[in-house]
Every structure is written in structure tokens, then in C-alpha cells.
Amino acid sequence: MKPRPIIFDTDPGIDDAAAIVIAVRNKNLDVKLLSTVGANVEVEKTTMNALRLTELLEADIPVAKGCGEPLLKKLEPCPEIHGVTGMDGYDFPPVTRKPLDRHSVEVMREMIMESEEPITLVVIGTHTNIAILFRMYPEVKERIAEIVTMGGGLSGGNTNSTAEFNIYNDPHAAAAVFGSGVPITMLGLNVTNKAVIYREDAEKIDASGKEGHMLYSLFEHYRGGTLDAGLKIHDAVAVAYMLHPEMFTTEMLSVEIATEGVAAGTTVSDFRAVQRGEKTPNVNVCVDVDAEKFRQWFVGEFCGQTER
Numbered sequence: 593m594k595p596r597p598i599i600f601d602t603d604p605g606i607d608d609a610a611a612i613v614i615a616v617r618n619k620n621l622d623v624k625l626l627s628t629v630g631a632n633v634e635v636e637k638t639t640m641n642a643l644r645l646t647e648l649l650e651a652d653i654p655v656a657k658g659c660g661e662p663l664l665k666k667l668e669p670c671p672e673i674h675g676v677t678g679m680d681g682y683d684f685p686p687v688t689r690k691p692l693d694r695h696s697v698e699v700m701r702e703m704i705m706e707s708e709e710p711i712t713l714v715v716i717g718t719h720t721n722i723a724i725l726f727r728m729y730p731e732v733k734e735r736i737a738e739i740v741t742m743g744g745g746l747s748g749g750n751t752n753s754t755a756e757f758n759i760y761n762d763p764h765a766a767a768a769v770f771g772s773g774v775p776i777t778m779l780g781l782n783v784t785n786k787a788v789i790y791r792e793d794a795e796k797i798d799a800s801g802k803e804g805h806m807l808y809s810l811f812e813h814y815r816g817g818t819l820d821a822g823l824k825i826h827d828a829v830a831v832a833y834m835l836h837p838e839m840f841t842t843e844m845l846s847v848e849i850a851t852e853g854v855a856a857g858t859t860v861s862d863f864r865a866v867q868r869g870e871k872t873p874n875v876n877v878c879v880d881v882d883a884e885k886f887r888q889w890f891v892g893e894f895c896g897q898t899e900r
């Protein structure tokens with residue numbers, strides 16, 4: 593079976609790093625580009641981190657720098673979660689590579705329009721680049737197979753009591769993307785908070801080789817949960833969905849983004865309005881995940897128990 597062509601729009605970011613390493617190593621996915629955005633840390637740092645990952649993976653995958661700031665609001669990075677560099681904990685060798693000299697929106701447009709088959713956009717940071725891509729080049733929309741995004745949630749946030757970080761940091765962009773009409777699958781906190789790994793899993797990955805050791809070193813510094821209580825590798829859940837959708841329960845729901853006020857950044861699913869026929873489901877929402885299967889899959893991607 594031909595590998596699925598994907599483009600990451602990403603803010604590495606320790607959980608982004610896990611998602612990217614797994615996707616690049618898996619023969620069922622064909623990673624065409626790492627488009628970077630400022631979110632976990634500033635875009636200069638997320639771009640450097642993307643280069644560090646492609647260099648460590650010895651992968652011939654271009655990196656293109658995207659937007660540094662959200663459409664309207666001020667970026668609120670979270671170095672307290674990923675470290676000042678965005679990927680604290682591992683001593684990466686000096687980077688010899690450079691990003692492309694064009695903005696990632698331009699590169700994505702070209703790649704999408706020239707691709708022989710529709711490309712999947714895997715959005716694991718804010719949606720800023722994608723909103724601008726759709727506004728500048730609406731013709732790309734019909735050539736996108738699907739947007740698979742880690743963001744939002746159905747029952748509470750992680751940046752405040754209702755908003756998840758990726759949506760919170762650019763609600764206006766998220767609203768534009770969720771309302772774009774492009775098929776979109778949402779992996780929100782309601783599933784990514786369940787899909788965790790533990791110390792014993794991380795130690796197996798550590799022993800699996802260079803890439804596993806790098807991730808284990810990052811996990812020791814990552815503050816998205818803990819290895820003893822459960823480490824939340826949010827962005828890897830988007831890769832798990834693409835490779836093993838059978839692990840998930842999905843439902844077409846109406847999802848709108850609050851863009852102003854105290855609840856800005858909240859993904860709101862108005863199921864009563866849908867029941868009354870007043871709103872139409874627009875997002876394929878993952879409403880549950882088999883957490884044990886996720887855990888086994890995640891370890892298997894490094895220790896060889898799953899088909900890669």
C-alpha cells in the first residue's frame with residue numbers, strides 16, 4: 593500500500609518530537625514537510641528543533657518556517673512545559689541543515705498543488721499557518737485529503753479551565769480552519785489526556801536505540817504529566833489515529849471556537865442545537881480511545897512489536 597502523504601504544521605515541542613519521530617520512521621506515512629509555527633516556544637526555536645529532528649533522523653525532509661505570532665492575539669508560549677529551547681533534556685549535535693528560504697505557507701501551497709494525490713495536513717500547534725494558507729490560496733482546500741489536528745477538547749482545557757493550548761493561542765485561526773469546509777478530525781484533550789505512557793514504557797523506548805534514547809531524555813524534562821502518573825504525548829495521538837483509527841471512537845459533532853471573551857479558545861460542541869436541527873456537525877471528533885492499545889502501539893513503534 594502506498595504511504596499516506598502528510599505535512600506537519602508543528603511547534604516542537606517535546607510531544608511534537610515524538611509524533612514526528614514515529615511518523616518519519618513509519619513506512620505507512622510519507623512526511624513531505626515540517627512547517628513550523630510559534631506556539632510552545634518562539635518560531636525561531638521551533639524551526640531549529642524541527643531541523644534538529646530531521647538531522648537526528650537523517651531524514652531528507654524539508655523544514656519551512658511559518659508564522660511567529662497568532663492572527664490577532666499575542667502568543668503565550670509555554671517554556672515551563674517543554675523547556676526554554678522547546679526540547680530541553682537532550683544534547684543535540686550541531687545542526688548543519690537550513691530551513692527553506694520561503695515562508696511555510698508558500699511551500700505548503702506549492703506542495704499541495706503539485707502533489708499527485710491529496711495531502712493530509714497534521715496540525716499539532718496553533719492553526720495560524722493553515723488559516724493564512726486557506727485565506728491566501730483557497731484553491732488548495734479541494735486538494736487536501738483531511739486535516740488531522742491535536743487541539744481543543746470536549747470536557748475542559750489545559751491552559752485554563754476550558755481552553756486547550758493550541759486553540760487558546762490562536763482561536764481566530766482555529767475558527768477559520770474548523771469552519772473551512774475541509775474534512776477535519778479533532779484529537780482533543782478528552783482523548784489525549786487518556787492516551788498516556790508510563791516509566792516502564794519510556795525505559796523500553798530508551799533502550800531501543802538513538803531516537804528512543806533522545807525521546808526518553810526529552811520525556812524526563814517534559815512537564816505534560818509525569819512518567820509515574822502518566823505522560824501526555826498529545827501530538828503522538830494524531831499519528832496514532834492516522835495509523836490505527838480502530839483504536840478510536842469517533843462522532844461527527846458540531847464544533848465551534850469561542851474567539852472572544854473569558855472563554856476564548858474553547859471548542860464548543862452544541863449537541864442540543866444539532867438535535868434540534870439548528871446546527872450541522874462539521875468535525876469528526878475522537879470521543880474515546882483505547883488507552884492500553886495506544887500505549888502498546890507507542891512502545892511497539894520503537895521496539896518492533898507493531899507493523900511499521
Ligand code: RIB
Nearest residue numbers: 605607716717757758826
Ligand atoms: O495542548 C497540547 C498541545 O499544545 C500540544 O500540541 C503541545 O505540543 C502544545 O502545542
Ligand code: CA
Nearest residue numbers: 605608716717
Ligand atoms: Ca504541539
